[in-house]
């Protein structure tokens with residue numbers, strides 16, 4: 058039973074305030090979790106409640122922390138922490154708004170995750186095992202950023218994430234080994250070209266490129282110079298995050314000041330898919346561009362994963378609608394987009410039921426919190442996206458999955474190619 062719940066302000070990887078919640082149960086078990094924060098947020102997301110005003114550029118979270126201590130804590134007292142659904146339902150009802158704007162999505166998600174941790178601690182099992190409840194799980198395929206971009210790098214290039222996936226690796230641990238070599242190779246190429254200029258928000262190299270294509274070219278070269286076969290061993294995964302540079306029918310590229318209609322954007326991306334070893338593309342068109350999403354999926358969905366992030370905002374109904382209409386074939390799962398653990402799980406289940414790829418994802422603003430590492434394994438998501446291969450708010454998640462994989466020993470099954478919603482890469 059929940060005996061005590063406490064909210065406090067802590068700091069995230071961008072040096073911005075965020076909400077931490079600590080839950081104490083009557084049996085002595087403790088759970089703790091921290092809310093992450095996005096920069097390229099979708100319109101349908103749960104609202105990240107910020108104070109406004111001058112303090113920390115308006116980003117302080119004193120109101121959200123007060124929601125936890127004044128309203129949420131007394132309301133959750135004596136509830137069974139093992140009954141996540143009941144706790145989450147109460148949080149949603151207590152807030153009473155469609156976008157979690159009254160108590161704050163940050164206050165609610167931190168509470169929901171902290172209760173989840175407390176439940177696992179009380180059962181005395183690792184969180185992933187608590188979530189799996191005996192069902193078989195796979196260790197996820199990691200999607201790891203090599204170059205940042207978009208809203209995470211001052212729009213230096215349009216594409217937000219240039220990532221690699223290593224589906225031919227035999228284990229998660231081997232996939233990280235391969236990625237480390239590729240990251241090093243990319244760094245050498247950047248230095249040799251005089252383009253090493255630090256890192257972007259999620260720890261990938263700062264994209265000092267003259268075009269998106271130059272980034273793709275450099276990444277392909279890094280894969281090959283690290284000794285891997287493009288596409289059959291290691292592939293490229295892109296988060297276009299197109300809502301950041303346009304909406305239905307009109308997209309403005311940062312570098313050459315070109316404006317593209319939906320058709321031209323899809324043609325440009327299609328050209329990249331033909332030329333480079335791209336296995337996955339996220340948010341290829343704007344979140345309001347339903348026809349564009351359909352067209353892109355119709356053209357490329359048989360050989361390429363098409364992920365809805367801003368387009369689906371971790372919402373089960375949107376996932377079902379997308380599947381019915383034929384838009385996208387994979388869903389990104391961000392607990393703080395949905396608001397609660399239960400809703401995030403429902404979106405993931407909805408995705409699995411329609412045969413979508415499912416990817417548990419971090420946000421660009423992160424902390425040492427490792428909840429999503431456990432979600433990706435315990436929910437058997439198949440894929441995990443955390444950002445780059447530097448900086449400890451990212452490495453904390455990769456390292457936690459390494460520990461889980463090791464703890465499973467010979468019984469650990471790595472998702473590899475099975476993570477993708479297509480049969481023929």
Ligand code: PGA
Pocket residue numbers: 094095096097098099217296298366418419420421422
């Ligand atoms: P965000 O970016 O956390 O800044 O929204 C992550 C993503 O778009 O996948």
Ligand code: ZN
Pocket residue numbers: 296298339340366367
């Ligand atoms: Zn995204």
